[in-house]
Amino acid sequence: MKCNVAYCCIILLLACSSNNKAIKVKGSDTEVNLVVRLAESFYLVNKEFSVAISGGGSGLGIASLLNGQADIANSSRPLNTDEIRMFKDRGIRLRTVVFAEDATAFIVQKNFPLDSIDVGALGKILSGEYKSWKPITGQDIRINIYGRQSNSGTHSFVRKKLKIRFSTDAKEMNGNAQIMEGVKMDISGIGYVGAGYILKDGTGQPVKVLRISAKIGRPAISPLDQQSIMQGRYYFQRPLYQFIPETSWDKVAAFVAFEKSGKGRKIIQDSGYYITH
Template identity: 30%
Template sequence: MNVNKLIFILLFFLSFDFVRAQRIKGSDTVLPLTQQIAERYMREYPDRSVTVTGGGTGVGLSSIYDHTTDIAMASRQIKFGERLKLKKARQEIREVEVAYDALAVIVHPSNPVNRLTREQLDGIFRGKITNWKQVGGEDRRIVVYSRETSSGTYEFFKESVLGNKNYMSSILSMPATGAIIQSVRQTRGAIGYVGLAYLNRYVKPIAVSYDRIHFYTPSLENAIRGKYPIVRPLYYYYNQADSAKVLPFIEYILSPKGQEMVKKNGFVPLI
């Protein structure tokens, strides 16, 4: 084989990898949805490759900056400091809403408490309410679990439920949503929060009220109808320079077919 032909083949495969192979990283909330969509996308387009990993929203956005991912999954909007850092690096970031998510407050299945107000949640997660008997439960210490500070879910819960006030200093931070599910399942006095799609029979979701009158359980129906109060948008972020590479996948998740998968995976579709 002559050198020119070898160079041509090498350039062809490099071009193929650049256009067809995509890396997606970030929010653990968006992770299972993106994995499902990626699997279907690759079945329909077998010449394309999509690799999806978690780590949290902050990790995803940092990976955009480091050029170690093509799309960052995020369960919160990009912060001013993050956007400024990217701008200084001459990276023009683009934001796309891909779905909405209801954030469920969960307890151990044996817990008799079935509903809490926003004020009671604030008291629990800020350390002012420390025993379940203070909110109508049994005499048992409350064990509070949260996501770590790099998580978009951590940021959103702090904003929506705590009014941007700080969590209690002794809160138990978990590196992933699955770890919160496992911890609450194993701890009778536990409470935590997870994306609606992560709910299973091993934990119990709590009905929540923001007006102290109307209580709604976290469900897809209540979220779509606008009744459940803890709902947030989910995002993809990418560099403008990578548009040609990433837009086919983004357009796929935004299509009617993709949004139907959003709904089937326990998230609230845009359409």
């Protein structure tokens, strides 16, 4: 995928579907592959529907609701104060669905000499306070950061959890795939992606997932450790949201019900995401 591609777009179409059965979903890159899998299975038993799904970031999905261009906004973060005000000003009432939980994974090249890191050191790396790996690994090589654009919910989530501003040297990538490719080829690179994206193809990914400790001396926990996630012990875990205008609710209710059904929950879990509620 080239860097100038604004977002990935995956569309499931049924030519004979009417407008009240045509669902448009936009937003979070973290959620896009999962929602495609859910939509594919939903379509098998609801062939009168069509579901068009695109990524591009949580901010794009939320903006699409404000502009009347989507029925569901996938978001890996809650609405911010400005967004709440804009929906109120435009008289758009929303329903909020939390359908899964995700853990953000921090990745380095597979042979990188680091297995775990504490939150404090991670913040110094991503903020640019540490320019070199020397304080962490003893290697005096420049740190390359692979991150997301500011409209990404994952970008916002990591920034808030670490209480930092991202380094101006950080590379802004369009999604998980670009970050994975960048880090895979860069011995000095570090990036962050959804743990579900790591897990979806099994455990043979050509990157190393760092274990994270909340503080020096605390246990370091992997975002791939399901038991720790279920116990709420991983520092970078979060709910995944879907925001739905009241005017679209009747149209999307069957799809939301499928997500929450036994079959939908199994797809969520098999895709490397979690259900903790």
